[in-house]
Amino acid sequence: MMPTVEQALTNAARLLEQAEIETNLALMERLDELASSWLGMAQLLMERERA
DSSP, X not given: OOXXXXXXXXXXXXXXXXXXXXXXXXXXXXXXXXXXHHHHHHHHHHHHHHO
């Protein structure tokens, strides 16, 4: 099932919040990358809704 824009943004925000408090640099970077993926998904979903 495809996530909604709201779900994608919520996931991105949650991951970024975790990255902010993470002390392990490698994990912090991975969380940031995952958040970026969710933001990209949200953007694609918004573009699809406009079409």
